[in-house]
Amino acid sequence: MSVFSRLFKARDKPKNSLFGNAYSFFFGGTSSGKTVNERTAMQTTAVYACVRILAEAIAGLPLHVYRYKEDGGKEKALTHPLYYLLHDEPNPEMTSFVFRETLMSHLLLWGNAYAQIIRDGSGRVLALYPLLPNKMTVDRAPNGELFYTYRRDSDESRVNPKAGLIYLRSDEVLHIPGLGFDGLIGYSPIAMAKNAIGMAIACEEYGASFFANGANPGGVLEHPGVLKDPAKVRESWNAVYQGSANAHRIAVLEEGMKFQPIGIPPEQAQFLETRKFQINEIARIFRVPPHMVGDLEKSSFSNIEQQSLEFVKYTLDPWVVRWEQALQKALLLPSEKRAYFVKFNVDGLLRGDYASRMNGYAVARQNGWMSANDIRELEDMNRIPAELGGDLYLVNGNMTRLADAGAFAGKNNAKTEGSKVEQITKTKTGSPLLELDTKR
Template sequence: MFLKFRADADDGDRSPWGSFWFSPVPFKGQPHNVTGDAAMRLTAVYACVRVLAEAVSMLPFVLYREGADGSKKPEKAHWLYRLLAVRPNEFQNPMEFREMMMMHLALRGNAFAEIISNTAGIVTDLVPIHPDTITIEMLSKTNWRYIEHLSDGTERIIVRGSMWHIKVMSPDGIVGMNPIQASRESIASGLSAQEYGLRYFENDATPGGWIEYPGEFKDDQQKRNFRESWQTQQSGRNRRKTAVLERGMKYHPIEVKNSDAQYLETRKFSVSEIARLFRIPPHMIGDLEKATFSNIEQQSLEFVIHTLTPWLVRWEEAIRASFIEVGEGLNCEFPTTTLLRGDAQARSMYYHNGILDGWMTRNEARLMENMNPLDGLDEPMRPLNMVEEDEAETQQNAPQIAPKPGKPANPQPEQENDDGPTQARMYALAAAAADRVARKEWEALHAAVMRKESISEFYDKHARFVSAVLGVSDDAARDYCRAQLEYVIENRDDITDKQFADIAGMRLQRLALRGHHEPLTAHI
């Protein structure tokens, strides 16, 4: 069924003969007249715009200078940081400014702010201007200027360089597409259903009725007189009073069921349509009909990734294009880390893995939890079982060989008499270095065997590695490798990986501690 939108569809007549109950669509206005302000009468539109505006406005603004190695140095003393993170103008704080600009973007597809600069050319204020008061005058195919229509009827010209313009999905690269106008039929349908429900309940949810008269009225004037008399007696303060009918008249109430008109289904579909228009998960605007405990968290993540991130990138690119010179080394962003942190358990695991893997310091984790940094927690931690990239060449493509059965040797290194903290730390470092070299030696030895390389040739090369890593003399490293060569040749048929690690680790630890030549076959 095609619905016709008419501004004069309702003449105010609530009688059975009036147009109130029988007008096709009670929405007062044409679809092309649906404006952003009118659309905000729908709670779904209001909720979607509020979600977007508040999400963008509450995120921190970060301005930093990029180093050649990719490092980021915060620039909080820069005028651009003060402009967007401290005070954009004299009458708005950063959240109010961004919230207003984001509302303009969501409802009209364009957001304007006049750029005010001082005599030194530094921008001091960004003054937002309502998009409905702005028109664009083309000067050429690639140049234009803005005209602001003031409330007193005058006009003010603003050159292109003095206007900060953020736009959405521009078909011509100059003016952004208005999302409300692009979907005006869907929004008009929702407004119509909302107004219908309001008027229905204003009339006590009773559509009225009709009167059966077995006779005939003398003329139309007599019929009108009777109708006006009936409405006077049964409307206003006289509503619900007992009616007295004469001449065999009968009153028949009209019953209109909302289920027959699919009123509730229309309202639900309208909410779904508007959520799809703004790409907002339904549960974020109060529609929990299809939400479950398991999918709400995933939808919230999708909102940040697929809905909020494109808006933030649009803001960031507009800032770079208007306020940051090419080659200046500055960059900006609105980090969404706080929105993706999850619950306390998820954050705890995130920090735990970052600190242990070495890509996050303990003070960085404390700052993310709004705690002050502590002395001594600024250095990243490095797992002792990891190796540097330049030391991993001989480990690449090393096959994993299953250990062979055998009796564990379980040798114990000699104990020192000094139990002081310095000596204890030296023992710990030596043990860690020995374990690392022993593991690398075992894997590299297997790789050499798979390449059909001589074991003696392998240990000739391995001596240089031992000398470099442990910081011992070449002679001490060669003695160690000779002892290991003899041990491997003697036990090559039944040696296990644990036996090898124990023997090599004990010898390497003693070698690292003493750093000089001594018989290495002792205590075996």
């Protein structure tokens, strides 16, 4: 075996332990000196807004299980057991919205989302329960198969209060990984952008402390003589002038004292600009348009609709595909994967305004590729009975094939010439039609 082959084999050898998210904060503390983790980051308004927007968007999308039809189409598999679990209740304690919102928030903060799969004897899914990503470790067995180790605390289960490790097979865990180094474990976006988030936390703390100390703590009281009790003077000053409620009060100085401010005002330190930039920086991490987190500086009536469409196309769509493929891989039986598939419906988010939708429906209806019931279903309206024409596909009568245009015109000309000959014949024979034509 060559040296290159030996190096290649050693590099590609599977690791025994992937350590879950234990390496999230391997690179040390933040430059701002603030502690940043998945929980403290949520106290930043921009992070909370981005996580909430994406989690609620994924949770609110209609989720269906479809079956392939023999004619090449598809239909909802309403009788499949998985349809009710994904669409309504994954487990007796959660709705589908809460379940997907929880897993999506885990995915955005920790980079991974886990759920335990409860199956029956035949392998069909009975329930799905979320698992915390910071307690999960992904390992590889000697035979190369992946298995999951979950660290359960004593307060998590009243049925089995003993703390310890729970080992789960790969078919017992729904794992949705985010962007990662190896394709198996996603890394935490909060850990990757901890300096930006730490700076945002530092800016918030600075602003809060500035307004809490309205006496401008960066100032100095100068006395011409020697003070016997400086602490008493400082406490007296703070008692009267400290705090936002005492701002702009007139100070009275005695014994020749002078107040010398040495602090830098927030305007000069570009405090507000820094906070605004950090909001855009965090929105950039999650690829959320700034107008969705409250920054409307660069938004207008002409471009905000386009930005919303780009949010669905470039932000939500990759997450949707990631969810769909993970659900199909983990929840469908091997014998079902060629006949069934899971799909989110994002059509509702891509809708335009009412006038645009009606114009689009009119074009589709007149050109024959949508029926009245197709349109009514998209607008969440009841179907028109088939006997009243609700399922008819109509086409504009003025439209015909180019090859038939001449023949169609020739037939009309022949009918016209025939009617003229018939009228002349009836006129010569004294037909009553002659009187009708004369009167006309």
